[in-house]
Amino acid sequence: MPARPGRVVAVVPLRDGSSGKSRLAHVLDRAARSRLIAVLARHVVRTLLASEGVERVVVVTSDPRFTWRALRDVVVDESADAAGSAGSDALPLLTDEADRLRIVLQPADRPGLNAAVEVGREIATQDAPAAGPVRLLVAHADLPALTPEDVAALLAEDAAVVVATDRAGSGTNLLALDAGVEAFRFRFGADSRAAHVAEAERLGLRAVVVHRPGTAVDLDTVEDWDELPANARAAVGLHVPALRDREA
Numbered sequence: 251m252p253a254r255p256g257r258v259v260a261v262v263p264l265r266d267g268s269s270g271k272s273r274l275a276h277v278l279d280r281a282a283r284s285r286l287i288a289v290l291a292r293h294v295v296r297t298l299l300a301s302e303g304v305e306r307v308v309v310v311t312s313d314p315r316f317t318w319r320a321l322r323d324v325v326v327d328e329s330a331d332a333a334g335s336a337g338s339d340a341l342p343l344l345t346d347e348a349d350r351l352r353i354v355l356q357p358a359d360r361p362g363l364n365a366a367v368e369v370g371r372e373i374a375t376q377d378a379p380a381a382g383p384v385r386l387l388v389a390h391a392d393l394p395a396l397t398p399e400d401v402a403a404l405l406a407e408d409a410a411v412v413v414a415t416d417r418a419g420s421g422t423n424l425l426a427l428d429a430g431v432e433a434f435r436f437r438f439g440a441d442s443r444a445a446h447v448a449e450a451e452r453l454g455l456r457a458v459v460v461h462r463p464g465t466a467v468d469l470d471t472v473e474d475w476d477e478l479p480a481n482a483r484a485a486v487g488l489h490v491p492a493l494r495d496r497e498a
């Protein structure tokens with residue numbers, strides 16, 4: 251059995267519903283990009299909450315309003331039973347997952363992706379060590395093919411640092427890390443796979459690089475869309491299938 255901390259907290263950076271997916275701006279208008287960001291985030295958060303061993307999910311965002319709207323279906327129980335028992339003017343009933351999800355505002359004076367992940371690490375470790383050490387699982391919010399099996403595979407790796415690369419093998423789509431290693435600096439951005447492995451080496455930690463279809467496919471470009479498995483395209487819904495047509 252891996253000797254890694256048993257408590258896993260997932261951290262999902264999600265900037266906002268308007269500035270992301272800029273590399274799709276030539277084929278999707280602003281409203282469609284915003285819908286796409288929401289669909290992708292919902293998929294990633296649902297997958298993490300459904301993954302064995304993930305205790306809670308912390309989404310760090312500069313737009314909590316957008317994020318709450320995007321994740322509403324995850325936390326609000328829309329079943330007929332819930333609607334019937336709640337009455338028309340009652341507050342909505344929450345799903346079982348609701349108390350395992352936290353949406354956190356990224357302070358304006360701590361901008362950028364790496365700062366967002368750092369905020370997530372601080373929150374994830376707030377109750378450690380009293381409640382036990384934490385394993386951090388950082389996951390980008392735009393991974394349409396991610397499955398609970400992918401998450402399990404990353405968590406099964408017995409290395410202090412686990413990097414799941416993007417399609418090109420140069421970026422980092424997910425990163426698992428013993429949260430107690432505070433000296434580890436997040437290096438998301440260009441060539442982050444190499445930067446994260448170098449960071450592990452600097453600290454004398456073992457790093458493992460993982461490349462799986464479900465972890466490698468993010469959705470930044472039209473080419474990424476072409477690489478998506480059919481079931482992941484279906485999960486994304488109606489907004490993107492027209493990408494090729496609109497480009498022509």
Ligand SMILES: Nc1nc2c(ncn2[C@@H]2O[C@H](COP(=O)(O)OP(=O)(O)OP(=O)(O)O)[C@@H](O)[C@H]2O)c(=O)[nH]1
Binds near residue numbers: 270271272361362363
């Ligand atoms: N909280 C937060 N999340 C960020 C920030 N920058 C990027 N992210 C998130 O990090 C993940 C990876 O971001 P990118 O791959 O750069 O994607 P993107 O936001 O769509 O950006 P572009 O395609 O470059 O326009 C996504 O979940 C983003 O929402 C940031 O400054 N703050």
Ligand SMILES: C=C(OP(=O)(O)O)C(=O)O
Binds near residue numbers: 363420439442470
């Ligand atoms: C942020 C990263 O990449 P991208 O912007 O391509 O998702 C990364 O791989 O660290």
